[in-house]
Amino acid sequence: MRARHLDYRAVMDDRSRSAPTALAGLAGLAGLSLLALTACAPAGAADAAAVPAGPAAAAQDAPAVERGARSAADPQLPTYTAAITPVGAADLPASWRPGCPVGPQQLRLVTFTHVDLAGRVATGRLVVREDVAQPVADVLGDLYAARFPIAQAQPVDVFGGSDDASMAANNTSAFNCRQVTGGTRFSEHSYGTAVDLNPVQNPYVRGTTVLPEAGRAFVQRTPAPGVVLAGDAAVRAFAERGFSWGGDWSSLKDYQHFSLSGD
Numbered sequence: 001m002r003a004r005h006l007d008y009r010a011v012m013d014d015r016s017r018s019a020p021t022a023l024a025g026l027a028g029l030a031g032l033s034l035l036a037l038t039a040c041a042p043a044g045a046a047d048a049a050a051v052p053a054g055p056a057a058a059a060q061d062a063p064a065v066e067r068g069a070r071s072a073a074d075p076q077l078p079t080y081t082a083a084i085t086p087v088g089a090a091d092l093p094a095s096w097r098p099g100c101p102v103g104p105q106q107l108r109l110v111t112f113t114h115v116d117l118a119g120r121v122a123t124g125r126l127v128v129r130e131d132v133a134q135p136v137a138d139v140l141g142d143l144y145a146a147r148f149p150i151a152q153a154q155p156v157d158v159f160g161g162s163d164d165a166s167m168a169a170n171n172t173s174a175f176n177c178r179q180v181t182g183g184t185r186f187s188e189h190s191y192g193t194a195v196d197l198n199p200v201q202n203p204y205v206r207g208t209t210v211l212p213e214a215g216r217a218f219v220q221r222t223p224a225p226g227v228v229l230a231g232d233a234a235v236r237a238f239a240e241r242g243f244s245w246g247g248d249w250s251s252l253k254d255y256q257h258f259s260l261s262g263d
């Protein structure tokens with residue numbers, strides 16, 4: 001299913017209440033109001049069948065014939081919501097600095113509904129470039145509809161801007177003004193046009209290097225919750241918005257990485 005009919009009602013962060021410190025900036029991000037949005041149509045049986053059973057999926061009394069439908073399988077599951085809001089330099093104390101290829105005014109915070117690895121509904125946050133904010137929100141809506149789990153998603157500033165710490169925490173993230181892994185040029189993440197999805201289940205693999213370390217358990221690409229596989233709901237959702245997948249690279253594999261430029 002595709003979330004093509006979202007009705008975004010922008011809610012702006014009230015910066016006047018944010019103290020001019022980095023931590024307060026983060027607190028301001030965390031306190032963003034989440035907007036109510038209209039939802040897309042209920043998912044079809046094929047979508048629901050791909051979903052790991054969560055607490056809300058226990059519609060034990062439903063007739064078997066109806067259990068595959070989202071309305072019967074997930075009676076308590078909330079509507080997908082996504083909010084796109086501005087960010088400022090104070091919101092990006094560790095991920096942005098002067099000299100980075102895009103500035104805060106070109107970036108947006110996407111606050112969205114997702115299912116986590118335990119099957120619970122959670123709220124995630126990704127910082128991306130303005131022009132891809134809506135497409136990324138739509139991708140995340142597709143992932144929610146497919147019940148593709150995301151362990152957690154927080155700006156890398158929560159991890160001091162450390163990609164290693166973010167990956168080790170299995171954090172899904174996007175903007176981070178940093179060099180490419182193993183290189184010196186700006187990463188695609190520096191432009192806010194790349195997303196790393198579930199780094200533990202989808203590690204970066206180059207020769208014997210595996211990042212994060214916990215990703216070694218997922219070097220053999222076999223189906224499991226949160227694992228991205230060729231042609232699956234995640235790859236398709238990103239591909240529809242022009243993002244290519246690092247799992248398709250030949251020189252190395254970056255299974256967590258989806259980028260607009262292909263880098």
Ligand SMILES: [Zn+2]
Pocket residue numbers: 189194195196254256257258
């Ligand atoms: Zn990446």
